[in-house]
Amino acid sequence: MALSPSSLANARIDGRRFWSTIERSAAIGTWRHGLNRLTLSDADKAIRDQFVEWCGGAGLAVRIDEVGNIFGRRAGRDDHLAPVLLGSHLDTQANGGRFDGIVGVLGALELVRTLNDLGHVTRRPIEIVNWTNEEGARFSPPMVASGCFAGVYERDWVYGRTADDGATLGGELVRIGYRGEVPVGGVVPDSYLELHIEQGPILDAERLQVGVVTHGYTSHGMLVEFRGETAHTGPWPMQSRRSALVAGARLVAAVDDIGWDFAHVGGKASAPRLQAWPNRAGILSEWAQVVCDVRQDDPVIAGIMAERVQRAVGEAAARAGCTCEILDRWNWGGRIFDEAMVELVRDTAASLGYSHRDVASQAGHDAYFLARICPTAMIFTPCRGGITHNDGEDATLDELIPGVNVLLHAAVARADR
Numbered sequence: 132m133a134l135s136p137s138s139l140a141n142a143r144i145d146g147r148r149f150w151s152t153i154e155r156s157a158a159i160g161t162w163r164h165g166l167n168r169l170t171l172s173d174a175d176k177a178i179r180d181q182f183v184e185w186c187g188g189a190g191l192a193v194r195i196d197e198v199g200n201i202f203g204r205r206a207g208r209d210d211h212l213a214p215v216l217l218g219s220h221l222d223t224q225a226n227g228g229r230f231d232g233i234v235g236v237l238g239a240l241e242l243v244r245t246l247n248d249l250g251h252v253t254r255r256p257i258e259i260v261n262w263t264n265e266e267g268a269r270f271s272p273p274m275v276a277s278g279c280f281a282g283v284y285e286r287d288w289v290y291g292r293t294a295d296d297g298a299t300l301g302g303e304l305v306r307i308g309y310r311g312e313v314p315v316g317g318v319v320p321d322s323y324l325e326l327h328i329e330q331g332p333i334l335d336a337e338r339l340q341v342g343v344v345t346h347g348y349t350s351h352g353m354l355v356e357f358r359g360e361t362a363h364t365g366p367w368p369m370q371s372r373r374s375a376l377v378a379g380a381r382l383v384a385a386v387d388d389i390g391w392d393f394a395h396v397g398g399k400a401s402a403p404r405l406q407a408w409p410n411r412a413g414i415l416s417e418w419a420q421v422v423c424d425v426r427q428d429d430p431v432i433a434g435i436m437a438e439r440v441q442r443a444v445g446e447a448a449a450r451a452g453c454t455c456e457i458l459d460r461w462n463w464g465g466r467i468f469d470e471a472m473v474e475l476v477r478d479t480a481a482s483l484g485y486s487h488r489d490v491a492s493q494a495g496h497d498a499y500f501l502a503r504i505c506p507t508a509m510i511f512t513p514c515r516g517g518i519t520h521n522d523g524e525d526a527t528l529d530e531l532i533p534g535v536n537v538l539l540h541a542a543v544a545r546a547d548r
Contacts, residue, residue, distance in 0.1 A: 139543065140482075142249060144535050149241040150528045155181065156221070156237060157229040165522030168223040170264040171199070171303035178221045179309055182236065182261055189243045191259070195311030198276040198289050199263040199304045205243050207256040207546065213321040214256040215546040216505075217242065217538065220265035220497065227266075228524020230514060230531075235326040236261050238535040245539060253546035255321055262497045263304075264292075270300045271422060272352065272461050277497035280316045281504050295406075322472060322545050323501040326510045326538045328526060330494045332517030340533040341480040341487035342511025345473055347464035348493045351437035352424035354459040355382060355444050359452065361409065361417045372415060376407040378451035379419035385443035386423045393436055398427040399493070400436060420458075428491055430465055463499040464492075472508035472545075479541045485533045494519075510534050510541070 159181065160166045160174030168174040182201060186193050191203030204214065219235025239259035246253070262280075267273025270292035278284045290301025304310035329335075334342050359373030383402040390400030402423040407416040425436035441457070448455035480487040490511055501507045512534035515525040 138249065139540070142245065142539060144241045144245050144532065144539060145248070146528055146532050148244065149237065149531075149535060152185065152237045152240065153229065153233065156233050160223065162226065163522040165226065165228045165524060166223045167225050167227065168221070169225060169269040170222040170266065171269070171300065171307055171309070173307070175222055176307035176309070179261070179307075182221060185240055186259070189240060189247060191243065194313045195309060196280070196313040196315040197286055197311055198279050198315050199309040199311065200276050200280060200315065201261045201309075203243070203259045205246070205257045206252070208252050208254050210256055212255045213319060214258040215253075215542055216258050216260060216320040216323045216501070217325070217542055218260035218262065219325050219327060220262045222264060222266050222268075224266055224268045224520045226520070226522050228519055228521060230328045230524055230526050231330065231519050232265055232327070234328055234512065234531060234534070238326045238531075238538055241535060242539045242542060246543070251543070253543060254548065255546040257542060257546050258320070264300065265497055269294050271354065272459065273495055274497050274500060275300070277500045281500040282316055283500055283503070286315055320501070320505045322469075322505055323498060323507045324472070324510065324538060324542055324545070325496060325498040325507075326512065326534050327496060328514040328519065328524075329490065329511040329517065330514065330519040331490070333488075333490055334511060334513035335515055335517060337488070338486075339488055339513070340485040340530075341537055342490040343473060343477045343480065343487055344468065344492050344509035344511055345489045346466045346468060346491050347496070347499060348426045348428050348491060349430040349433035349464040350424055350426045350462065350495065351433060351440075352422070352461045353440065353444075353457050355421045355423065356456050356458050357419045357448055357451070357453045359415070359417050362415045364413050364415060367415070373452040374415040375419035375451070375453050376410065376416035378447045378453040378455065379405045379407060379421045381447035381450060382421050382423065382443055385447060386440055389425065389436055389439045389443070393427060393432065396427070396432060398425065398432060398436055400425045400440070426464070426493060463495055467499060467502040468508050469502070469506035472506045475541050475544060476508050476510055476537060479537050479544070480533075483533070483536055483540065485537065510537050
């Protein structure tokens with residue numbers, strides 16, 4: 132049956148039930164005050180198992196695709212129609228919080244439970260999803276599974292992503308039992324909605340309940356490799372040295388300088404990861420890799436920053452006497468979200484009486500890849516001080532409920548079309 136206008140207006144999630152699922156998630160893969168639930172680790176397997184159990188309890192038909200994305204399907208009255216897709220991710224950073232990504236998956240689960248309570252069957256099916264490896268903390272780059280679903284990455288390339296310990300993404304999917312048989316992608320959703328904590332301070336500072344995400348900062352990322360040669364740190368002359376670690380360190384410093392050069396216009400540049408081998412006392416390293424990225428709201432400025440980084444790669448290699456290669460590049464963000472979907476989120480927040488404002492996303496999200504294949508929008512909830520990717524990440528139930536209710540009403544409006 133369809134909800135009456137009055138029933139729809141009064142529909143709200145069960146906050147206590149939603150919070151209980153958040154608390155249960157927070158007990159899996161605990162680390163200090165937060166979580167360490169790296170992709171395809173034993174802790175990730177445990178939360179996946181719990182999510183599948185929750186989906187079954189909510190009457191959802193579960194399927195797992197070849198790259199481990201987990202889908203829970205709630206049938207619609209016209210079940211042949213393309214589904215409305217909702218979700219995010221359950222993996223975390225090494226020093227992660229209890230809400231990043233998790234709110235989007237468990238908020239979608241609570242939406243389904245609420246519709247079950249109301250006895251409402253939407254015209255279109257609704258599917259909720261947990262995307263594999265959104266964070267990229269164990270297997271780089273991030274968001275590879277949603278990218279594969281959207282046709283950006285090849286399945287076998289995704290399988291070949293390698294962790295520091297030599298484990299591959301494909302091998303770990305098999306190890307924990309989440310390499311599904313369903314072909315990845317090939318299904319174009321009607322639309323995609325992703326609920327997420329803001330990962331920024333604006334909503335918290337302005338005491339607003341909902342962020343309407345209009346677009347994402349343009350981001351350019353690179354994986355850079357330097358090669359030199361080993362030598363003894365004592366007798367080997369300075370003019371003969373070819374230390375890849377030095378080349379990598381010069382690039383790290385140069386990227387940071389680029390960030391400061393553009394900080395006055397909101398630019399950010401980061402080189403958060405430097406690896407080297409042998410990386411031991413008494414010997415120069417012959418190999419190094421650096422992961423770096425730049426972000427800025429204006430795509431032109433972001434492009435200029437990326438060009439600066441590319442020049443810095445060559446300069447760092449030359450000064451250290453090494454060779455260099457950019458092994459991988461990625462780019463996302465910009466004006467990618469569907470205007471009608473953004474307006475739906477904005478109108479829904481207003482109709483429910485929640486304070487809200489337009490915001491830009493400065494982080495990467497699976498929604499960026501979904502926006503390439505279907506109308507997509509994001510909803511932000513506040514997080515305390517904008518702290519995220521940190522075990523101090525925090526939000527209260529009262530701060531999360533408005534966003535989940537907006538997700539509920541926006542999704543139903545879309546699914547009943």
